[in-house]
Amino acid sequence: MTPKLTDLEKGQSIGHRTVELSRADLLRYAASSGDHNPIHWNDRFAKEVGLDGVIAHGMLTMGVSVELVTDWVGDPAKVMDYQTRFTQPVPVPDPDHGSPETPTARLEVAGKVGRVDAEANTARIDLTVELVAGDARSKVLTKAQVVVVLN
Amino acid sequence: MSINTAREGHTYPAITYQVGREGLREFARAVKAQHPAHFELEAAAELGYEDLIAPPTFGVVVSQRAEAAIIADPEVGIDFSRVVHADERFVHHRPITAGETLTAATTLQRIRTMGSGAMVTTVTEITHDDAPRTTVTSTLLVRTEEADA
Numbered sequence: 001m002t003p004k005l006t007d008l009e010k011g012q013s014i015g016h017r018t019v020e021l022s023r024a025d026l027l028r029y030a031a032s033s034g035d036h037n038p039i040h041w042n043d044r045f046a047k048e049v050g051l052d053g054v055i056a057h058g059m060l061t062m063g064v065s066v067e068l069v070t071d072w073v074g075d076p077a078k079v080m081d082y083q084t085r086f087t088q089p090v091p092v093p094d095p096d097h098g099s100p101e102t103p104t105a106r107l108e109v110a111g112k113v114g115r116v117d118a119e120a121n122t123a124r125i126d127l128t129v130e131l132v133a134g135d136a137r138s139k140v141l142t143k144a145q146v147v148v149v150l151n
Numbered sequence: 152m153s154i155n156t157a158r159e160g161h162t163y164p165a166i167t168y169q170v171g172r173e174g175l176r177e178f179a180r181a182v183k184a185q186h187p188a189h190f191e192l193e194a195a196a197e198l199g200y201e202d203l204i205a206p207p208t209f210g211v212v213v214s215q216r217a218e219a220a221i222i223a224d225p226e227v228g229i230d231f232s233r234v235v236h237a238d239e240r241f242v243h244h245r246p247i248t249a250g251e252t253l254t255a256a257t258t259l260q261r262i263r264t265m266g267s268g269a270m271v272t273t274v275t276e277i278t279h280d281d282a283p284r285t286t287v288t289s290t291l292l293v294r295t296e297e298a299d300a
Contacts, residue, residue, distance in 0.1 A: 031181075034215065063181075063184075077204055083241070085238040086237060
């Protein structure tokens with residue numbers, strides 16, 4: 001069911017979800033986006049440019065995070081404006097054994113209503129996107145804001 | 152090598168991009184987007200679109216091709232191996248739809264030099280038949296060699 005603007009209040013949660021990333025996910029994103037930068041698939045190269053190893057494309061993190069909002073709003077075309085800053089890389093290590101489809105990074109995505117504009121019929125959803133490793137959580141996106149049109 | 156700010160305001164030659172259904176589906180799978188309007192014509196039609204629609208960040212596939220002209224411009228002097236993506240913004244005017252032939256032109260909006268390098272902001276206008284689709288604003292942080300010294 002499509003959310004209604006009049007039912008929304010600033011601070012209200014729209015939900016949360018977990019997104020897991022694997023080396024195979026990075027390969028699929030590289031292939032489908034045309035971003036073949038080797039820091040997203042080659043550990044040796046990533047280390048040579050000062051990283052600890054392969055990291056996810058920032059645009060992959062941005063792309064998977066907005067799904068929480070499009071799912072909530074029920075129509076991807078209602079997303080009018082989506083912006084973020086990239087604050088920290090998301091390392092996606094090669095798993096010790098087994099399939100490269102094995103997820104090795106876990107993101108927690110949560111959204112809440114940041115602003116309701118009744119004149120423009122829009123709501124701004126503020127996303128929190130954290131990399132979770134054991135008990136440690138760190139923000140990988142900041143000012144991740146999605147403006148959706150609602151009736 | 153330092154960044155040359157003389158090219159601020161310059162608009163680079165436009166590129167074209169043909170949007171295909173399979174390309175949209177593959178991109179949607181890659182970003183784990185599940186809405187059926189990215190995969191099935193009937194679902195897109197229910198929302199009022201004549202063909203599959205793109206996920207909200209698909210514009211980057213087009214804009215990065217147009218932005219490549221700046222990276223390649225020796226007058227600017229960006230070393231791609233020293234680039235970190237700082238921020239990204241998509242403003243959608245109408246969803247990008249399969250079957251469209253898009254035109255994308257990038258303008259080098261601003262170069263802000265800092266102690267550790269430079270922030271390079273680009274704006275790419277994506278259009279179809281002169282009608283706006285998406286405006287993509289991207290900022291790259293470029294580290295300069297002096298910063299490593």
